[in-house]
Amino acid sequence: MQVKFFCPRPILQTITIFQGWAVSRHVRFSHWLGVLAMLALTGMPAYAVTFSAPMDNSVWRLEASVFECRLSHAIPNYGEAVFSHRAGERVSFYLDSWHRPMRKGRAEMTSEPPPWRIGAAVQELGSVPVSGGRQAVALQGPLPSSMLAQLYGGMQPTLHRLAWYDSKQPVAVELSPVNFQPVYQQYVGCLSQLLPVNFDQIQRSTVLFDTGKSQLRDDALETLTNIVIYVKADPTVSTIYIDGHTDNRGRRLANRELSKERAEAVRDYLQKRGLPTDMILLRFHGERYPVASNSTATNRARNRRVTIRLDKEESFDS
Template sequence: MTWLYLGVWSALSVANTALAAVQQPAEQAQWQLSGDAFQCQLQQQISGLGQVRFILNPGQPLQLQLSLAQPHDALEQVSVAARGADWQAASAQWLTERYVAELYHHSQASFIKAALPLLQQIQAGAWLHFSVGNASVERTLLLSSTHPARAVADFQGCVAKMAPLSWQQARQHELYFNTGRYQLDAEQLQWLGKLARYIALDRKVTKILLDGHTDDVGTTLANRLLSQQRADEVAAQLLELGVPATMLEVRAHGNRYPLQQSRGTAEANNRRVSLRLIRTTELAGANKP
């Protein structure tokens, strides 16, 4: 997010000009990386104004965010474009497509569509040109960059180590099966690989509940055995992926807990293994995804 402090914006208002501009001094145009497995940020502080940042969380799109320190009456429409750096050739003094922020929240404006193409432009040496305004007033910010290619490469390195799922995606999931089958398909195996990676990174996860289910076609005993096979198959795959056996709790329910009442028909929603992660908040210093 771009944090633009109210003091400077107030000064610009006092100036009583139709267009007021602020340019980040070159000696302060350093991108700073921060992050862990559950968030990566590439941010730049702006003296007297605040901060601009690219931010990525697992399972979410990349965002470029701009925020004022306090709500400001000019935050009705915020746009941004890439512009050639002053040190580049005159032919590079272009403006790319101008993007309008999709999300506004109090003092924040967030760009989603613009984030990736603008990050790529920064990597090539471009600067960011923000416009903040309403019907009567426009104020601009020109954000320069120092060593942008290295900064973006560091951000990409952080992203490569990020968890493949968010907590909301990992905490509960259903794997569905064909009639009478317990084998996992390629898509399910890929998802379990992501889940195992998430579990390895989130130290708050203490247990994984695996509940096998069937539809109500067939005998009670056959369904109970099939639901056990399905849950065991998922557990075996997680073990192979490095999840400790002590974290797994496997239960077989047969057709006792249908998601959809089927009255003797083979309802696909009932042929499943439900996975649910249990977390504790008691681990001091644990990750906060």
């Protein structure tokens, strides 16, 4: 953790206290004492508490699998910064810490040059929400990708917020670019190996059918192919439940038979693609369980369906 003394613009001198030692940047010791005295008279805080990894201990780690590429950075005395790219999703970012110094509200994120990049400009990346939970900052959308690009370019994404314990105390959390590039290259390689979908996306799937038909449509084939790819990669999936349905057009007995044919079409496709028969449980219900009223053509199209549900085997702690 660093404690950075600063003064308001246009005075640009900065004093850094690191591990109990004062280091003067661009000003004499006697000069910054005067600066601190001025800040004391104005009632402004004289320093920002900054959490960052020192150059000689900046560590980036990659945890790679076909399900997730997880890029993490240890921040001493704070916790961990994590970029998580799950299969089938965009990259997300969060700060994980039991020590939550930042006040709830909104923090400003900047991209700042490290000390050795003299002359590089600070860039504003935007305002982000800060919660009171363990993951005080959790980001989706384009900003995590922008942060990765800044790190790859040698910049420091930095969050600025006031402390929860003092409305005048600035707090900053920095991500160091030191040792980032080699691990980032491995991260990019991990992305190319990700599955097309994750479990949450296909745990419950639905494929639709044309009126009176049991043939699989092109959009159904895409869904079923993703299910096959995922199940082959995840040995914890134990059962696949297949349930066939129809709309209310036609006779009940005929609809029951049609729902069976639709369920069998899905089962046969999964089996032909290599999924074991003994993990598939097939059921058919005719028109008994509509998901929408059959009063309109749009709703009837929703009812002409087969649902596929994946179950994982239960795990018990030893």
